[in-house]
Amino acid sequence: QKVMKVNDELAAAVRQELTEAGVVALNIMSSPGSGKTTLIEKTLAAIKDSVRVAVLEGDPETSLDAERIAKFDVPVTQIETAGGCHLEANLVKRALANFDLPNLDLLIIENVGNLVCPVGFDLGENAQVGMVSTTEGHDKPAKYPNLFRKADVIILNKIDLLPYINFDFEQFRNYVHDLNPETPLIDMSCTTGEGFEAWLLWIKEKMALES
Amino acid sequence: QKVMKVNDELAAAVRQELTEAGVVALNIMSSPGSGKTTLIEKTLAAIKDSVRVAVLEGDPETSLDAERIAKFDVPVTQIETAGGCHLEANLVKRALANFDLPNLDLLIIENVGNLVCPVGFDLGENAQVGMVSTTEGHDKPAKYPNLFRKADVIILNKIDLLPYINFDFEQFRNYVHDLNPETPLIDMSCTTGEGFEAWLLWIKEKMALES
């Protein structure tokens, strides 16, 4: 496919630009509403005084997510894909011009909410973060496997809602293990803060590794 | 776009085949895990003795959803899109061969879980059913507007979870109204059965209208 070849070339250019500036980039992907923006909000509150961080938001329409992030006083750019169901490297490359890369340590990219396409498009990131919420059901890794196969870390969010839903933890873990036995799996609630320390630790280790 | 033209021609052929056989088709779309299969399970339990109904399932991988439906002893076919993020008319046309159309009244199509692409591909259906769950957040209609703009009925599912989440009902209704003021909006819980009667009534009216 010619499209993927062009995308991969642009992703390589993005990766080079970020590496030269010493910026580590994360690409966060999930279904719509799993909690990506909430995770980023909590992350910024925890690290923005010790890490120079910026956020790149991707959505089909509106800048609602960027407006939530702007409240944290960090550089943020909203990409509206005008109906596109995933971010691509050309959009990221163009958006990099909005950031002062040499004065950044971390770039968090929030992809369009979609469990299928986004994981197939390299954006030049250092790591792919896969997120899924308990309320979506325990069968998501089996039915939408690509993200779980490729993710460098998987977050199971909204565990505070477990008492009110029927979620088969065992089955979920088995599905994830079958697809990607090595990947760390963090059980989290962005509402109660459970699992959040493990996530911050994972970021720290990733940044140390990539620098 | 050539792809859409071909899809529309195939969708017209599907629509003709269904109309000649007297079958009404519904295309149910939502994010992953909003409750499409659960809605179909409850619907089959309620109507399968009075309506001759079949189900067409679409997923990237596995036949987990079709296996759930098979328990209701109705004709069901699983389409695995092998990573495709939406159903297309050619897949539906091929699958119709598996059904005894003249002896059916209703065909329920469950699309791939995705709030962006599926709504753009006509499958030959009589109506598009948009579904969203409270746990995804009240901003989905604004950020992923296409489905809400085009849907013939919109179901807000999982209202039983409202006491445990912060969901702005007013804002949600305003977003939906801005996009599609005419469309009926049904507040539902597939778990408690709230709103389910309104859904069955909508199906009945739709079938009467289309026959």
Ligand SMILES: Nc1nc2c(ncn2[C@@H]2O[C@H](COP(=O)(O)OP(=O)(O)OP(=O)(O)O)[C@@H](O)[C@H]2O)c(=O)[nH]1
């Ligand atoms: N109960 C509960 N709700 C959560 C949690 N994390 C996020 N939410 C809620 O889930 C809804 C969606 O959260 P967002 O952060 O907007 O989700 P998102 O993945 O960024 O959504 P999109 O960008 O639209 O795809 C909001 O109502 C949040 O308050 C959690 O851990 N527990």
Ligand SMILES: Nc1nc2c(ncn2[C@@H]2O[C@H](COP(=O)(O)OP(=O)(O)OP(=O)(O)O)[C@@H](O)[C@H]2O)c(=O)[nH]1
């Ligand atoms: N609390 C609550 N849970 C629900 C409701 N409806 C469905 N669920 C749960 O939500 C999860 C997902 O439901 P499914 O019916 O599999 O969702 P789906 O839209 O078919 O999912 P995909 O086909 O994978 O996109 C399951 O754990 C269901 O039990 C509801 O009204 N309330």
Ligand SMILES: [Mg+2]
């Ligand atoms: Mg978001």
Ligand SMILES: [Mg+2]
């Ligand atoms: Mg389903």
Ligand SMILES: [Zn+2]
């Ligand atoms: Zn896509």
Ligand SMILES: [Zn+2]
């Ligand atoms: Zn698609």
